[in-house]
Amino acid sequence: MPSEQQEEESEFEAEVLRVSRALFAPENEFQGSTYIGTAERDGVFIGPDSVTIVECTVSRRKDKAEKDGRKLSEACLVKARQYPFKSVKGFFVTRDEPTADQRSAIKSLGPPLIACSFSQLRSQLVDSLRYLELRESYPFGSAREPSSGDHGDLKPYVSVDPVENSSGDPFPVVRVAQEVKDGKSVLLYGDYGAGKSMFLRELHRRLAKTHRANPFRPFPVLLNLRDHQGQVYPVEALERHARSIGFPSPSQLVRAWRAGDVTLILDGFDEIATPGWIGKTSAMRDIRRRSVELVRRFCHESRATTAVVLAGRAHFFDSEREMRTALGARENSLFLMAGEPTEEQAKKILDAYGWNDALPEWLPSRPLLLSYLGSSSALQGSMEGTFGRSAGEGWHMMLDRIAEREASMEVGVDGFTIRKVLERLATHARRSTDGLGPISQDELTSVFQSVCGYSPDEGSYQLLQRLPGLGAMDSVDGSRRFVDVSLADAARAGDLVECLLAPNTANPLQDMSGSVACLDEVGVDVAAIRLEQDGTASPGRAYSSATALQRRGISDAVIADIVRVAERLWPGESSRTPISLHEIELHGFSLTAEATSYDWLSFHDCVIQELDLTDHDGYPLPHFQDCLIGQMTGVAGWSALQEGNFIDCEVAQFDAQMSTSKGILALQTTPMNKVLLTILKKVYAQRGSGRKESALFRGLDAKHRELVPEAVQRLVAAGLVTPARTSGTRIYLPVRGMASRVRRILQAPQSSADGILD
Numbered sequence: 001m002p003s004e005q006q007e008e009e010s011e012f013e014a015e016v017l018r019v020s021r022a023l024f025a026p027e028n029e030f031q032g033s034t035y036i037g038t039a040e041r042d043g044v045f046i047g048p049d050s051v052t053i054v055e056c057t058v059s060r061r062k063d064k065a066e067k068d069g070r071k072l073s074e075a076c077l078v079k080a081r082q083y084p085f086k087s088v089k090g091f092f093v094t095r096d097e098p099t100a101d102q103r104s105a106i107k108s109l110g111p112p113l114i115a116c117s118f119s120q121l122r123s124q125l126v127d128s129l130r131y132l133e134l135r136e137s138y139p140f141g142s143a144r145e146p147s148s149g150d151h152g153d154l155k156p157y158v159s160v161d162p163v164e165n166s167s168g169d170p171f172p173v174v175r176v177a178q179e180v181k182d183g184k185s186v187l188l189y190g191d192y193g194a195g196k197s198m199f200l201r202e203l204h205r206r207l208a209k210t211h212r213a214n215p216f217r218p219f220p221v222l223l224n225l226r227d228h229q230g231q232v233y234p235v236e237a238l239e240r241h242a243r244s245i246g247f248p249s250p251s252q253l254v255r256a257w258r259a260g261d262v263t264l265i266l267d268g269f270d271e272i273a274t275p276g277w278i279g280k281t282s283a284m285r286d287i288r289r290r291s292v293e294l295v296r297r298f299c300h301e302s303r304a305t306t307a308v309v310l311a312g313r314a315h316f317f318d319s320e321r322e323m324r325t326a327l328g329a330r331e332n333s334l335f336l337m338a339g340e341p342t343e344e345q346a347k348k349i350l351d352a353y354g355w356n357d358a359l360p361e362w363l364p365s366r367p368l369l370l371s372y373l374g375s376s377s378a379l380q381g382s383m384e385g386t387f388g389r390s391a392g393e394g395w396h397m398m399l400d401r402i403a404e405r406e407a408s409m410e411v412g413v414d415g416f417t418i419r420k421v422l423e424r425l426a427t428h429a430r431r432s433t434d435g436l437g438p439i440s441q442d443e444l445t446s447v448f449q450s451v452c453g454y455s456p457d458e459g460s461y462q463l464l465q466r467l468p469g470l471g472a473m474d475s476v477d478g479s480r481r482f483v484d485v486s487l488a489d490a491a492r493a494g495d496l497v498e499c500l501l502a503p504n505t506a507n508p509l510q511d512m513s514g515s516v517a518c519l520d521e522v523g524v525d526v527a528a529i530r531l532e533q534d535g536t537a538s539p540g541r542a543y544s545s546a547t548a549l550q551r552r553g554i555s556d557a558v559i560a561d562i563v564r565v566a567e568r569l570w571p572g573e574s575s576r577t578p579i580s581l582h583e584i585e586l587h588g589f590s591l592t593a594e595a596t597s598y599d600w601l602s603f604h605d606c607v608i609q610e611l612d613l614t615d616h617d618g619y620p621l622p623h624f625q626d627c628l629i630g631q632m633t634g635v636a637g638w639s640a641l642q643e644g645n646f647i648d649c650e651v652a653q654f655d656a657q658m659s660t661s662k663g664i665l666a667l668q669t670t671p672m673n674k675v676l677l678t679i680l681k682k683v684y685a686q687r688g689s690g691r692k693e694s695a696l697f698r699g700l701d702a703k704h705r706e707l708v709p710e711a712v713q714r715l716v717a718a719g720l721v722t723p724a725r726t727s728g729t730r731i732y733l734p735v736r737g738m739a740s741r742v743r744r745i746l747q748a749p750q751s752s753a754d755g756i757l758d
Helices: 005-026 061-083 101-107 116-125 128-135 173-181 197-212 234-246 250-258 283-291 293-300 321-325 343-351 367-380 383-387 391-408 415-429 440-452 458-463 485-501 521-536 539-551 556-569 661-663 671-685 708-717 739-747
Strands: 035-037 040-041 041-047 050-057 087-094 113-117 185-190 221-225 262-266 308-313 335-339 468-474 480-482 579-582 601-604 607-612 624-626 627-631 650-655 721-726 729-734
Touching: 005 041, 005 050, 005 116, 005 250, 035 041, 035 061, 040 050, 040 061, 040 367, 050 061, 061 087, 061 101, 061 367, 061 391, 087 101, 087 116, 087 250, 101 113, 116 128, 116 250, 128 197, 128 221, 128 234, 128 556, 173 185, 173 335, 185 197, 185 262, 185 321, 197 221, 197 262, 197 308, 221 250, 234 250, 250 262, 262 607, 262 650, 283 293, 283 321, 293 308, 293 321, 367 391, 391 468, 391 485, 391 521, 391 739, 415 440, 415 480, 415 485, 440 458, 485 521, 485 539, 485 556, 521 556, 521 624, 539 579, 556 579, 661 671, 671 708, 671 721, 671 729, 671 739, 708 721
Parallel strands: 050 087, 087 113, 185 308, 185 335, 221 262, 262 308, 579 601, 601 624, 607 627, 627 650
Antiparallel strands: 035 040, 041 050, 468 480, 721 729
């Protein structure tokens, strides 16, 4: 059985022969060790114009160099006589740098002998260390510092582990790196902003570090596929990549790939446009297949031993099967889906921007969006200026940033246009039951044309296929649907704002009648923010638009949206004309503490999942007739409601008596506990929006009001609420991950052992 040293020597010799074969006889892969006379030579390579003889050793002894040198010299003389018209060279190759004695021994034998290390020999094939140095200074896909757009000034990497497709097992980057080192190919897919490019950058760095420590290992070559529009041949792509990063010998990179000397990483398979698209949606699958021909060729033409790592947006394709087939992904590939950060990982991402407090409940989970928010706060010099926003303010800013990012990938379409396309698609999706889709391929094309005024070209087509927040719905017809509910809700606000400000201007909402999905809290908040920024909106104008649109037969869902936005902006104002809403479904409707009357508003045959009366302060309520209400928050039963305002209505569940504001104040507990419970009830009752600071005092007598500031400080310190500011008004938001804890406290306040209570 061979010893460990013998195995090491055999492995080294095999690697030297592999590199030598690629360098000196690429057209003949079967040359190698042979006999010259009666003596065996480690390697003899006969090319069209040259003969190269190689002796290799792991020894650092001088006598070994003298012995192998004499063998090389004799072999060179024999081959020079045999091939008089070819140049002849002999290489004495050592695993480590040759010692001074070894170099001297070889040099004393004269030309054509050369002493070199394996790294020096390999650098004739490709100077991998120089490549890695240059590659580090070039962008890694879409990985950028959001505040500056600088690809070289990124915050420290926070590991967000993707999960294996079939088992759901997490695969941290260190585990993926080991799989790749072992020759495993990988397909990483996920939605926008999931951190795919950052993950590949970290993977590249780890593989590069391994190669520097052990030059026998392949070195990583990472291509941004967006740089290779229109290319279908791997050789052309590698040469362009080499020139892009300033690598002086593009052919070396091609040779190294052909020799199986690289680990290939291809980022952004959804970002390559196919030339010559003619706008026929019936051929979408063929178009997508043609667009990734370069990727497919790379997979097919790479050596079987070469690990190939692919990454892109899964929803670019209609199904996982189409994705695997079109890309030519290898059967034994590791299929990974980009994951979402845990609470701890989200905090680490934001720590880099100086945010160390509790995270508001509305914050998205995607690393990209967290980075957008963090960088925005860093620019403003105030974390409260960013995270202290309502969900609407945050999403309004993020929609702009998302659109700008997509525009940077597609020349000719700006961020404003991309946001407009997203908003228009979200409006179209409102016709569906859940307001998320389906959206057909024809609708994608027609929406683009209605916004831009022209049909999409090949680049714009690629953009439509990978729009953020959309995912494949039907693999047969290629339809899409919104998979990011908050993004869809935020985007719906765009057309609503335009409709409210200009009710006589053409708008797709004016064509909607009957059953249409209403905006949720995020959408209402975004619309309110945009109207406030516009500066021309007023309560009179908003309610006037609502009544005018309702007279034209536009869906009452749109009217309800305008009413809720106006009520959010101007809670003390009322419509001069009664507004009656029929047959709509609302996720929630909340009465504000600042309102003076809702007597002008009525609901008929409506479904309201949650009616929040927590802030009701005795003013006239809206009228409800034949309505189904899922949860009545803030009251314990019919007796607490104004008589005659609920006719033939059904309520599935009222609040428990002790969970209402009156019930909490009647508990046998300390005044501070009552105030703490009341604040938690108010803040967590209204999803996403939080509560204005002034609302925390309402419903309390003078004795309890005095305790509110201290109670708020306690809750903030305990990480149960977080302060915020919107439109110059301080608000308090629920903290992400704390809803279940708060629910347990409120369900049994007198028996709760939670440390927040006295």
